[in-house]
Amino acid sequence: MSGARFAIEIRERYGDVVRDRWSVSIDPQPDELLSSWLHRLAIANGIAPRPFAGVLGLGDGMGSSRLDHSLTHGVATLLQQQADIATEALSAMTMTGPALTPLLLPLRENVRPNRSTWTQYCPQCLAGDQAPYFRRHWRLATRISCFVHGRGLRDRCPACRSGIASFDQTDLMPQHFCARCAFALRTASKVFVKTSARRLERSIDDICKVGMAKGSMTIGDLTSRLLGAPVIAGVSLGKTLTNLSTSSRIRCFEWLADKPVGWLTADEDDAVARRRRLVLAAGGHDRLIAHFSDFMDTHQGSPRSVRSPPTGADLAALLAAYSRATDDAIQTKRHRVLAVPRG
Ligand SMILES: [Zn+2]
Ligand SMILES: [Zn+2]
Structure with a gap:
């Protein structure tokens, strides 16, 4: 592995780094996590990540990972001045959206068997990156696979079994x-x-997005149901979803995928429950949009443009329209059957 190390290390520049505008600025990658961008920024400026945390005044441990959750004003100002990055770009890399915070994997430095680590990764995504980086959505306990590569995520190094500790890189x-x-x-x-488990994962991801976009009052109830999924599945009894390793969560999703969806819909408002059942049955809203498009082509001659997947509140409206359209079609069919003259 020695070939992977850079030959030049410029640690004596730490003091200079604080005073001077940093020589290299880098752009965030799509959905990049703030701590990942900081890692790349440090190396681009010739500083190893752990001492770079000292430059930012973060101290030892998971300082940069904590910033993902809570970017302090002081660090944000320093980064804007020294790294030529806009406030909005910094905010976009954090995980501070309130709705799904309960579903984030907990920051945990020590790795224990079958327990979650603070982040996951897709080896193939890292392999395909020109500048390998960690994605924000890998921090969510509801994510078990890569939507691009269709393979399971990992949360440990397969060689030494430690979690991702890039914040500690010297x-x-x-x-x-x-x-x-x-x-x-x-x-x-x-x-x-x-x-089947990947379909369930995608459906849950879409249901969460709709809940967040609508500012739904039921999002708290939804996260509670998701956190309790291992109990429903009988996997690692007593632990919530965020506390399970990725491999345990994969087993949990594989079990749940073959069971009725009542654990996600029971006792819910009729419209919400119906919308969730539609998404779960279709395996995500992209597939549902395709069904909807086919349905409209057949029944109402709608243009194909509906295949472009909308997001958030638009999606909720579209699902409601789909419900109404299918209801109308069923009613029309019933009337036709009733109108057939007896022979
Ligand atoms: Zn991937
Ligand atoms: Zn290792």
């Missing part, structure tokens, strides 16, 4: 190398996840 090493043993994480083997 060498000029990109973050796709394990900070503990330097294993190349992007070469980790693929993890198989049943198609």
